[in-house]
Amino acid sequence: MPELPEVEALRAFLDAHLVGKEIARVLPVAISVLKTYDPPLGTVEGAEVTAVGRHGKYLDLTTTGTAGELHLLIHLARTGWLRWQDPLPSGPPKPGRGPLALRTALTGGDGFDLTEFGTTKRLSVHLVHDPREVPGVARLGPDPLAEDFGPEEFAALLAGERRQIKGALRDQRLIAGIGNAYSDEILHAARMSPFKPTGNLTPEETASLYAAMRATLREAVERSRGLAAGKLKSEKKSGLRVHGRTGAPCPVCGDTVREVSFSDSSLQYCPTCQTGGRTLADRRLSRLLK
Template identity: 70%
Template structure:
């Protein structure tokens, strides 16, 4: 799933290519992709793109005097840029193509989604905040005003575990499964440690790990073409998706805890005092 660093890079990539150019057609191909009906999707057509920005993991394509196209790529969605799109309109079918945006000069991009579980979403709205998922977002962890005190305030109260807090978009915008693993590894903390139990020193350590991990990932992704970002993300990850490999810090074997539709990876030596986490629901290991 593309997370904050990749979506930030995609916003820059598309912004460079779309800003100032005029939308000719927006063609939904997958019936499930469009989540709004007012304004209609055709309201974007004929308008110039004024910019592309990011809200958490949402892409926001704004038009000059028209509506916004707000896209969430979900787990398996992606963007494919074309300097020259095929002349014939796409046909609905079983392929990965979900939506096509054509510019008046013949260039444009496709939104694609692999797999059978279709969760990619496109919203045509007057303002980005009209999308419920955008309206619910917590603060952006890389925003200049996101201070250590602001972060500490988010962790207070309740008994939620760090992994869940970092992934909750209403708490922090843009962090998903991969980068929450990376942040916790960098902070040397268990994914199951209750957030409210952190000391002031631990909170500061986690805050620094969060800012550095995401900031470094954004810099690695910056300037790359959309087609290169997936491979670039994988190369930069130290523990996520690397079950069975040696930890790059201590050499211990990276372990995994599996869930119904996802998994987390961690290093026992770096994060859990050398003790493997057998199961998320049964583990009582909090450090």
């Protein structure tokens, strides 16, 4: 799933390629992709893209046209992606079983496709007057890289939590933009077990976790800066230290990276760096083996 660093890189890429250009058509191909009907999607035809923003994992394309200011909100979900094309293929896209979900064509002949692989279709597009009309945006917690989100604000958020730290970091209502991959990376950098209860964190551990979160995300954003949209996936994978690296040596200590599997996801961690050398039981609601 694209997370904050990749979505921020896509935002910067689209800011350089879209702002100031005019939308010719927005063509939904998959019936499931469009989540709003008022205003109609055709309202943005002829509108100019005036800004590209980000809310957590949502991209926000601001357009200005005859209907005033509108926002095209895009959430790529788990298997969605954005593919820039210059020029776009001639002729309208054909609905079918392929990954193409939506095409946005510009009057200059270029544009982008939204694609989604797999059978579970969660990629979403909303056209709204205000981003807060989208429930997922309205519920978002603070952005972890925001200038006004300091260690005190982070500690205050965690103070009322009574759950495992891995789940807290992934909760978009608590902190926006962090998913499965970067929560693993942050916890590895903080040398902290993914199952440590938030209520057990000392002030020193909370400060360390905040520093690890900011550093991990900033480093990932910097690695992605300036890359074309098509290269972001491979860059993300190459920069991960533990996530998706089950069985590989930890780049910090050399211990073997381990995995805990769940019904629809998995996490990776280093026993030496994070759990005092102990192995986590590979089952839901895992506890440290004794």
